[in-house]
Amino acid sequence: MPSGGFVHAYYISTLLQVLEPAGISRKQLLHGTGIAETDAQATLNLSASQLDTACTNALSLSKDSQLGLKFGSQISIASQGIFGYALMTSATIGDALNLLVRYNRVILPSIGVQLERHEDQLELWVKAAHLPQDLQRFYTEVLYAAVINSGGILLGRQTAIINLQLAYASSKNLAQYHAIFGPEVRFNAPRSAMFFDYASLNSAISTSNPIARDIFKRECDRLISRDVSGGMVSERVQQILLQTGSEFPTSAKVAQLLHMSESTLQRHLTKEGNRFQSLLDQVRYRLAGEYLKGTNLPVSEIACLLGFSDAANFRRSFRRWSGTTPSEVRQAATSTAHQAWPR
Structure with a gap:
């Protein structure tokens, strides 16, 4: 069964594909992580600090402020190992979002994710104040772009998102943001958050399987219990x-x-x-x-x-x-x- 190591190996492979036009090598990406270029890709399991270092390298080498959007848009639910299977077998979109909050550290160990209920919408927001600003932005955009990319299963894209708010200044080029998130993107917000309407949260997921979900959920619990050293x-x-x-x-x-x-x-x-x-x-x-x-x-x-x-x-x-x-x-x-x- 795929594990956290599988997910991290997939991330490094996918990030290298996104960076390929810039000619950035695996050795350059992993510089300072303590991981050798020859280490087996299939068993790669990065700690939070190692993943932070690799992503910081990617931002520094590419000089691309929208790298998080491009990377997150390439991440699909099926690539997330046990965590992805737990999401796909959830009963509703709301249940899947609950799992995202509970197990986000399996896939993005350096950030926290929280849900907050408001009168007419649900807010999904990222906690990463301890990270450098460019890395905060990168992880935030990776997460939100990945959620959208998996929208066919989890979101029902046309109805689930009310708007997206980002806690930093607007980029000069907004085309990528609008292509991914639609026109409702607000910058300089109090905090970075994605909003969902309640009706869509009750939508059933077509791949729901309660028995399989319980199995995958237990496996996610085991993954987290074995890794109290990161995040x-x-x-x-x-x-x-x-x-x-x-x-x-x-x-x-x-x-x-x-x-x-x-x-x-x-x-x-x-x-x-x-x-x-x-x-x-x-x-x-x-x-x-x-x-x-x-x-x-x-x-x-x-x-x-x-x-x-x-x-x-x-x-x-x-x-x-x-x-x-x-x-x-x-x-x-x-x-x-x-x-x-x-x-």
Whole structure:
């Protein structure tokens, strides 16, 4: 079964194809990564820092500010290994986007991806403030162009996207942006985000297969659990918390697992705009949603599983996280998928 290494090997191969007109070699692309030109392409598995170095090399050598658009437009869902299979076998477009958020680190380990619900649209935005500006832009455009390129399966291109907003100045040549994303592209936005209408999120995916999806989802979980060394520190912290069950470790213990001091961990999280407690709350909220929507467990048992002393404390925290109650989320899960999306 294809793994993260398969995906990275595909990325390097595809990026070299995009760079071919500029005469950039594999040796030049991998310079400074610690990977030899002769290393087997089929088993190539880059860490976050190695992938960052390769992409930085590509930007520097090509001097092409729209390289991310060109590269992302060549990435298809079928090329993403287990992660791609999990997306293709999802029930709806909304389910697939949830998986994109959960497993984005398998394919683009240096960035975070988050969904935020608004009254009439869903926002998909990229977290990459710790990266140099040119690399932030590159990864953002790779992701959004790749999503569009896979639109035949995931998006229903004509109805899913409301608009695209980018947190940087407009390029002189907008033809590539309009060719990929259509006319609704706004620059100098507060943050880079892609917006979807709720009706399209409920659209069924033709290749949906619940049994296969569960298998591929478990494989994605295993891939992530084997790789706690790459990506943003906040993402690595969340993965550790997700793997521990109800016995959530302290920040000191997490720092030990990441082979750093607690003060260094806090410094990294602050730089990425996060705090340990907020990450723990995000994990608890995610798990609470899964328990409420996917099981018939009483709220008191869910509270215990999430490490709360009693159900009342859990209810108060859940309302603070989501603006609603556990019982309302459980009721919504039985009605429309629109109502079940987290804030």
